[in-house]
Amino acid sequence: MNAVLRLLLFVVLSTASSAAAAPDKPVPTPEQLAALAPMRVYLVRSAHAGCEPNCPEWIAAQGRIDAQAVKQFRAMLRTLGTRRLPVLLNSPGGDVEHAYALGRLIRQNGLDVAVARTVFEPCDPAAKACRKKQPNGVLRGSPQTFLSVCASACAFVLAAGSRRVVGPWSMVGVHQFKTFNNLYKVLRTYRVTMSAGPRGPVIKRRLVSERRIFQRTVPGKTAQRHYEKSKRYFLDMGIADSIMAMIADTPNSDVYWLTPTELTNTRLATEATEASQLVGIAPPQTAPASPAGAAVPTGAAPPSTPSVAEPPPKCGFFDGRPIVC
Numbered sequence: 001m002n003a004v005l006r007l008l009l010f011v012v013l014s015t016a017s018s019a020a021a022a023p024d025k026p027v028p029t030p031e032q033l034a035a036l037a038p039m040r041v042y043l044v045r046s047a048h049a050g051c052e053p054n055c056p057e058w059i060a061a062q063g064r065i066d067a068q069a070v071k072q073f074r075a076m077l078r079t080l081g082t083r084r085l086p087v088l089l090n091s092p093g094g095d096v097e098h099a100y101a102l103g104r105l106i107r108q109n110g111l112d113v114a115v116a117r118t119v120f121e122p123c124d125p126a127a128k129a130c131r132k133k134q135p136n137g138v139l140r141g142s143p144q145t146f147l148s149v150c151a152s153a154c155a156f157v158l159a160a161g162s163r164r165v166v167g168p169w170s171m172v173g174v175h176q177f178k179t180f181n182n183l184y185k186v187l188r189t190y191r192v193t194m195s196a197g198p199r200g201p202v203i204k205r206r207l208v209s210e211r212r213i214f215q216r217t218v219p220g221k222t223a224q225r226h227y228e229k230s231k232r233y234f235l236d237m238g239i240a241d242s243i244m245a246m247i248a249d250t251p252n253s254d255v256y257w258l259t260p261t262e263l264t265n266t267r268l269a270t271e272a273t274e275a276s277q278l279v280g281i282a283p284p285q286t287a288p289a290s291p292a293g294a295a296v297p298t299g300a301a302p303p304s305t306p307s308v309a310e311p312p313p314k315c316g317f318f319d320g321r322p323i324v325c
Contacts, residue, residue, distance in 0.1 A: 039069035039091060040126060041076050047121040047140035048281050056280035059087045059111075060118035060141065061102075065094030065153055070101045077109060086112040086278050087161070088143055093152025096177065096226070100233055103160030107237065113161030115150040115170035116143045116275030143275040145169040151255060156230070158268060159237040165278045166260075166269040173257045174243065175250040177230075179222040185214035240266045 040063055046055040059076060061069070087106060093099075106113060120141040123130040150158050150166075151173035158164055158172065166172055190205040231244050243266045250256040263269035271278075 037063050037126070038066050039063035039072070039094070041069065041072035042118070042125060042139050043076065043079070043085075044088075044118055044120070044139045044141045046279070046281055047142050051281075058085050058118075058143070058279045060139075061087055061157075062090045062118065065091055065099045065102060065157070067095070067098055069094070070098050070105070073102055073105055077105065084110060086114060086163075088114050088116045088118050088275055088279070089150055089154065089157060090115065090117040090148050091150060091154040091157070093154050096153050096156070096230070099153035099156040103157045103233070103237070106157065106160040107162075110162050112163040112165065112278060113158055114143070114165035114167070114275035114278045115148050115158065115172060116145045116167070117148045118142070119144045143279060143281070145275055147171075148275075149173065151175075155243075155268065156233060159234060159239045161270075163278070164268060164270045165273055165275060166263055167272065167274045168260070170275075171257055172263060172268060173255040174247045175255050176247060176252045177222045177226055178252040179220045179226070183214075183216045184212055187211045187213045238267060242266055243268065 039061055042060045043057060044060045045057045048055065059073075061073065063069070118141045120130075120139060122140075125139055145167045146169045148170045149172075151171070152175060155172060155174050158166075187210070188207060189209045191208050192203065192205045194201050194203050196202070227244065227248070230247075231241060234243055235241060246256050246258070246262070246266075258266070258268065260269075260272060264272075
Protein backbone atom coordinates (compact mmCIF):
# COMPACT_ATOMS: atom_id res chain seq x y z
CA MET A 1 0.00 0.00 0.00
CA ASN A 2 1.24 3.46 -0.80
CA ALA A 3 -0.25 6.89 -0.19
CA VAL A 4 -0.77 9.60 -2.75
CA LEU A 5 -1.39 13.14 -1.60
CA ARG A 6 -3.49 15.14 -4.00
CA LEU A 7 -4.73 18.67 -3.66
CA LEU A 8 -7.37 19.31 -6.30
CA LEU A 9 -9.98 22.03 -6.51
CA PHE A 10 -13.35 20.32 -6.16
CA VAL A 11 -16.12 21.58 -8.40
CA VAL A 12 -18.48 22.06 -5.46
CA LEU A 13 -18.29 25.75 -4.63
CA SER A 14 -20.37 26.75 -1.64
CA THR A 15 -21.72 30.20 -0.84
CA ALA A 16 -19.37 30.42 2.13
CA SER A 17 -16.28 29.84 0.05
CA SER A 18 -17.36 32.36 -2.58
CA ALA A 19 -17.82 34.97 0.10
CA ALA A 20 -14.11 34.82 0.86
CA ALA A 21 -13.36 36.27 -2.55
CA ALA A 22 -13.30 39.96 -3.29
CA PRO A 23 -16.79 41.07 -4.45
CA ASP A 24 -15.45 42.33 -7.77
CA LYS A 25 -13.96 38.96 -8.77
CA PRO A 26 -15.71 36.32 -10.84
CA VAL A 27 -16.17 32.79 -9.51
CA PRO A 28 -15.52 30.02 -12.05
CA THR A 29 -18.40 27.70 -12.79
CA PRO A 30 -18.15 23.98 -11.95
CA GLU A 31 -18.37 23.16 -15.64
CA GLN A 32 -15.36 25.30 -16.46
CA LEU A 33 -13.29 23.75 -13.66
CA ALA A 34 -14.29 20.22 -14.57
CA ALA A 35 -13.19 20.87 -18.15
CA LEU A 36 -9.58 21.40 -17.10
CA ALA A 37 -7.66 18.36 -18.36
CA PRO A 38 -4.21 17.20 -17.19
CA MET A 39 -1.67 19.98 -17.52
CA ARG A 40 -0.13 20.78 -20.88
CA VAL A 41 2.92 23.02 -21.22
CA TYR A 42 3.27 25.08 -24.40
CA LEU A 43 5.52 27.77 -25.83
CA VAL A 44 3.18 30.51 -27.05
CA ARG A 45 3.79 33.56 -29.22
CA SER A 46 1.48 36.55 -28.95
CA ALA A 47 -1.32 36.82 -31.50
CA HIS A 48 -1.48 40.57 -30.85
CA ALA A 49 -1.90 42.39 -34.17
CA GLY A 50 1.16 44.26 -35.41
CA CYS A 51 3.65 42.84 -32.93
CA GLU A 52 5.90 41.11 -35.46
CA PRO A 53 8.82 40.65 -35.72
CA ASN A 54 9.19 41.04 -31.95
CA CYS A 55 6.04 39.42 -30.58
CA PRO A 56 6.22 38.52 -26.87
CA GLU A 57 6.40 34.83 -25.95
CA TRP A 58 5.57 32.94 -22.79
CA ILE A 59 5.13 29.47 -21.30
CA ALA A 60 1.48 28.41 -20.96
CA ALA A 61 0.87 25.80 -18.23
CA GLN A 62 -2.79 24.81 -18.03
CA GLY A 63 -4.64 21.96 -16.32
CA ARG A 64 -4.24 19.54 -13.43
CA ILE A 65 -0.72 19.06 -12.08
CA ASP A 66 0.72 15.56 -12.46
CA ALA A 67 4.01 13.82 -13.21
CA GLN A 68 3.71 14.54 -16.93
CA ALA A 69 3.45 18.27 -16.22
CA VAL A 70 6.87 18.20 -14.54
CA LYS A 71 8.38 16.23 -17.46
CA GLN A 72 6.89 18.63 -20.00
CA PHE A 73 8.21 21.63 -18.09
CA ARG A 74 11.72 20.20 -17.91
CA ALA A 75 11.61 19.56 -21.66
CA MET A 76 10.44 23.14 -22.23
CA LEU A 77 13.35 24.53 -20.22
CA ARG A 78 15.79 22.45 -22.27
CA THR A 79 14.23 23.81 -25.46
CA LEU A 80 14.48 27.41 -24.28
CA GLY A 81 18.09 27.15 -23.15
CA THR A 82 19.10 30.42 -21.50
CA ARG A 83 15.82 32.21 -22.32
CA ARG A 84 13.76 33.07 -19.26
CA LEU A 85 10.12 33.44 -20.30
CA PRO A 86 7.23 34.18 -17.90
CA VAL A 87 4.83 31.38 -17.00
CA LEU A 88 1.08 31.87 -17.40
CA LEU A 89 -0.58 29.45 -15.01
CA ASN A 90 -4.18 28.23 -14.95
CA SER A 91 -4.78 25.14 -12.79
CA PRO A 92 -7.33 23.70 -10.34
CA GLY A 93 -4.58 21.85 -8.46
CA GLY A 94 -3.39 18.26 -8.60
CA ASP A 95 -0.65 16.17 -7.02
CA VAL A 96 1.16 18.01 -4.22
CA GLU A 97 4.59 16.40 -4.66
CA HIS A 98 4.59 17.19 -8.37
CA ALA A 99 3.50 20.76 -7.60
CA TYR A 100 6.54 21.07 -5.32
CA ALA A 101 8.78 19.78 -8.13
CA LEU A 102 7.26 22.15 -10.67
CA GLY A 103 7.62 25.07 -8.29
CA ARG A 104 11.28 24.32 -7.60
CA LEU A 105 12.02 24.22 -11.33
CA ILE A 106 10.46 27.67 -11.66
CA ARG A 107 12.41 29.09 -8.71
CA GLN A 108 15.73 27.55 -9.79
CA ASN A 109 15.36 29.17 -13.20
CA GLY A 110 14.21 32.55 -11.88
CA LEU A 111 10.92 32.62 -13.79
CA ASP A 112 8.01 35.00 -13.27
CA VAL A 113 4.51 33.55 -12.85
CA ALA A 114 1.07 35.03 -13.51
CA VAL A 115 -2.37 33.50 -12.96
CA ALA A 116 -3.92 33.64 -16.42
CA ARG A 117 -5.40 31.46 -19.13
CA THR A 118 -3.90 31.36 -22.58
CA VAL A 119 -6.55 31.55 -25.28
CA PHE A 120 -5.10 29.96 -28.41
CA GLU A 121 -5.72 31.25 -31.92
CA PRO A 122 -7.07 29.94 -34.19
CA CYS A 123 -7.66 26.75 -32.17
CA ASP A 124 -6.66 24.78 -29.09
CA PRO A 125 -3.44 22.82 -29.74
CA ALA A 126 -4.87 19.88 -27.78
CA ALA A 127 -7.18 19.25 -30.74
CA LYS A 128 -5.69 16.77 -33.21
CA ALA A 129 -6.44 18.90 -36.26
CA CYS A 130 -5.12 22.10 -34.73
CA ARG A 131 -1.41 21.67 -35.50
CA LYS A 132 -2.14 21.83 -39.21
CA LYS A 133 -3.67 25.28 -38.68
CA GLN A 134 -0.63 26.74 -36.92
CA PRO A 135 1.68 28.62 -39.33
CA ASN A 136 5.16 27.03 -39.19
CA GLY A 137 4.05 25.09 -36.13
CA VAL A 138 4.12 28.23 -33.94
CA LEU A 139 1.36 28.43 -31.33
CA ARG A 140 -0.36 31.80 -31.15
CA GLY A 141 -2.47 33.07 -28.31
CA SER A 142 -3.39 35.84 -25.93
CA PRO A 143 -3.48 36.00 -22.12
CA GLN A 144 -6.92 36.17 -20.51
CA THR A 145 -7.49 36.52 -16.77
CA PHE A 146 -11.28 36.29 -16.53
CA LEU A 147 -12.13 32.96 -14.83
CA SER A 148 -8.43 32.11 -14.47
CA VAL A 149 -7.75 30.05 -11.36
CA CYS A 150 -4.80 28.85 -9.33
CA ALA A 151 -6.22 26.70 -6.57
CA SER A 152 -5.16 23.97 -4.17
CA ALA A 153 -1.77 22.51 -5.17
CA CYS A 154 -1.37 25.24 -7.77
CA ALA A 155 -0.60 27.68 -4.94
CA PHE A 156 2.76 25.91 -4.48
CA VAL A 157 3.63 26.62 -8.11
CA LEU A 158 2.55 30.27 -7.91
CA ALA A 159 4.62 30.70 -4.74
CA ALA A 160 7.80 29.84 -6.66
CA GLY A 161 7.65 32.75 -9.11
CA SER A 162 10.26 35.48 -8.86
CA ARG A 163 7.39 37.87 -9.63
CA ARG A 164 3.95 36.59 -8.72
CA VAL A 165 1.28 38.41 -10.67
CA VAL A 166 -2.39 38.05 -9.78
CA GLY A 167 -4.65 40.47 -11.61
CA PRO A 168 -8.07 41.70 -10.44
CA TRP A 169 -9.89 39.03 -12.46
CA SER A 170 -7.80 36.04 -11.36
CA MET A 171 -8.62 33.72 -8.47
CA VAL A 172 -6.28 32.03 -5.98
CA GLY A 173 -7.76 29.48 -3.59
CA VAL A 174 -6.57 27.02 -0.93
CA HIS A 175 -8.01 24.27 1.26
CA GLN A 176 -7.04 21.22 3.30
CA PHE A 177 -5.13 18.35 1.76
CA LYS A 178 -6.73 15.08 0.80
CA THR A 179 -4.85 11.80 0.90
CA PHE A 180 -5.70 8.72 -1.15
CA ASN A 181 -4.42 5.26 -0.25
CA ASN A 182 -3.78 2.87 -3.14
CA LEU A 183 -4.52 -0.71 -2.10
CA TYR A 184 -3.06 -3.49 -4.25
CA LYS A 185 -3.45 -7.25 -4.45
CA VAL A 186 -0.55 -8.87 -6.25
CA LEU A 187 -0.28 -12.41 -7.62
CA ARG A 188 3.31 -13.70 -7.43
CA THR A 189 4.55 -16.93 -8.97
CA TYR A 190 7.62 -18.63 -7.52
CA ARG A 191 9.80 -21.53 -8.67
CA VAL A 192 10.46 -23.80 -5.68
CA THR A 193 13.39 -26.21 -5.59
CA MET A 194 14.42 -28.66 -2.92
CA SER A 195 17.84 -30.18 -2.44
CA ALA A 196 19.55 -32.32 0.16
CA GLY A 197 21.58 -30.60 2.83
CA PRO A 198 23.80 -31.71 5.68
CA ARG A 199 20.98 -31.12 8.13
CA GLY A 200 18.10 -32.14 5.92
CA PRO A 201 16.25 -30.83 2.83
CA VAL A 202 17.00 -27.25 1.71
CA ILE A 203 14.07 -25.44 0.10
CA LYS A 204 14.73 -22.42 -2.14
CA ARG A 205 12.26 -20.25 -4.01
CA ARG A 206 12.80 -17.77 -6.83
CA LEU A 207 10.29 -15.16 -8.04
CA VAL A 208 9.24 -15.97 -11.60
CA SER A 209 6.50 -13.40 -12.26
CA GLU A 210 4.41 -10.77 -10.55
CA ARG A 211 1.03 -9.48 -11.65
CA ARG A 212 -1.30 -6.93 -10.07
CA ILE A 213 -4.80 -8.42 -10.01
CA PHE A 214 -6.65 -5.83 -7.93
CA GLN A 215 -6.36 -2.16 -7.16
CA ARG A 216 -8.55 0.20 -5.19
CA THR A 217 -8.07 3.84 -4.20
CA VAL A 218 -9.66 4.92 -0.93
CA PRO A 219 -9.56 8.24 0.95
CA GLY A 220 -7.30 8.35 3.98
CA LYS A 221 -6.32 10.71 6.76
CA THR A 222 -3.64 13.25 5.91
CA ALA A 223 -0.69 13.01 8.27
CA GLN A 224 0.50 16.18 9.98
CA ARG A 225 3.94 15.75 8.41
CA HIS A 226 2.47 16.71 5.04
CA TYR A 227 1.33 20.07 6.41
CA GLU A 228 4.72 20.59 8.04
CA LYS A 229 6.39 19.90 4.69
CA SER A 230 4.17 22.40 2.88
CA LYS A 231 4.89 24.99 5.57
CA ARG A 232 8.64 24.54 5.03
CA TYR A 233 8.14 24.80 1.28
CA PHE A 234 6.23 28.08 1.59
CA LEU A 235 8.88 29.50 3.94
CA ASP A 236 11.62 28.51 1.47
CA MET A 237 9.73 30.44 -1.21
CA GLY A 238 9.33 33.52 0.98
CA ILE A 239 5.60 33.07 1.63
CA ALA A 240 4.20 34.06 5.04
CA ASP A 241 3.15 31.14 7.24
CA SER A 242 -0.27 32.78 7.70
CA ILE A 243 -1.25 30.92 4.52
CA MET A 244 -1.25 27.68 6.56
CA ALA A 245 -4.15 28.84 8.74
CA MET A 246 -6.25 29.42 5.63
CA ILE A 247 -5.43 25.92 4.43
CA ALA A 248 -6.09 24.27 7.79
CA ASP A 249 -9.41 26.05 8.39
CA THR A 250 -10.98 25.18 5.02
CA PRO A 251 -12.38 21.67 4.40
CA ASN A 252 -11.14 19.91 1.30
CA SER A 253 -14.67 19.97 -0.13
CA ASP A 254 -14.63 23.78 0.04
CA VAL A 255 -12.27 26.49 -1.22
CA TYR A 256 -11.00 29.62 0.48
CA TRP A 257 -10.53 32.34 -2.14
CA LEU A 258 -7.91 34.85 -1.05
CA THR A 259 -8.75 38.53 -1.17
CA PRO A 260 -6.31 41.01 -2.76
CA THR A 261 -5.19 42.06 0.73
CA GLU A 262 -4.58 38.46 1.76
CA LEU A 263 -2.64 37.79 -1.43
CA THR A 264 -0.39 40.73 -0.60
CA ASN A 265 -0.04 39.94 3.11
CA THR A 266 0.86 36.30 2.47
CA ARG A 267 3.15 37.39 -0.39
CA LEU A 268 1.52 34.89 -2.74
CA ALA A 269 1.17 37.90 -5.02
CA THR A 270 3.87 40.50 -5.50
CA GLU A 271 1.88 42.49 -8.07
CA ALA A 272 -1.79 43.07 -8.83
CA THR A 273 -1.30 43.80 -12.53
CA GLU A 274 -2.59 42.11 -15.66
CA ALA A 275 -0.74 39.12 -17.09
CA SER A 276 -0.69 40.86 -20.48
CA GLN A 277 1.65 43.48 -19.03
CA LEU A 278 3.94 40.81 -17.59
CA VAL A 279 4.44 39.25 -21.02
CA GLY A 280 4.86 42.66 -22.66
CA ILE A 281 1.44 43.35 -24.15
CA ALA A 282 0.20 46.81 -23.17
CA PRO A 283 -3.52 47.16 -22.35
CA PRO A 284 -5.68 49.57 -24.38
CA GLN A 285 -4.99 53.19 -23.46
CA THR A 286 -8.18 54.75 -24.80
CA ALA A 287 -10.90 55.55 -22.28
CA PRO A 288 -14.45 54.33 -22.98
CA ALA A 289 -16.62 56.83 -24.78
CA SER A 290 -19.16 58.73 -22.69
CA PRO A 291 -22.87 58.28 -23.50
CA ALA A 292 -24.36 60.91 -25.75
CA GLY A 293 -25.23 64.04 -23.81
CA ALA A 294 -23.37 62.95 -20.69
CA ALA A 295 -21.00 65.46 -19.11
CA VAL A 296 -18.28 65.12 -16.52
CA PRO A 297 -18.96 67.39 -13.52
CA THR A 298 -16.60 70.29 -13.06
CA GLY A 299 -13.56 69.31 -11.04
CA ALA A 300 -14.35 65.59 -11.19
CA ALA A 301 -11.94 63.03 -12.54
CA PRO A 302 -12.86 61.37 -15.84
CA PRO A 303 -14.05 57.74 -15.71
CA SER A 304 -11.16 55.36 -15.08
CA THR A 305 -10.14 52.86 -17.70
CA PRO A 306 -10.49 49.25 -16.53
CA SER A 307 -7.18 47.43 -16.29
CA VAL A 308 -8.69 44.29 -17.84
CA ALA A 309 -7.47 43.89 -21.40
CA GLU A 310 -10.24 41.51 -22.43
CA PRO A 311 -13.94 42.02 -23.22
CA PRO A 312 -16.47 41.67 -20.40
CA PRO A 313 -17.75 38.16 -19.76
CA LYS A 314 -20.79 36.83 -21.59
CA CYS A 315 -21.50 34.05 -19.11
CA GLY A 316 -20.34 32.63 -15.83
CA PHE A 317 -20.61 34.15 -12.36
CA PHE A 318 -19.98 37.67 -11.11
CA ASP A 319 -20.23 38.69 -7.45
CA GLY A 320 -21.84 35.32 -6.74
CA ARG A 321 -24.68 35.92 -9.25
CA PRO A 322 -25.05 33.95 -12.49
CA ILE A 323 -24.62 35.80 -15.77
CA VAL A 324 -26.92 34.26 -18.35
CA CYS A 325 -25.25 33.37 -21.65
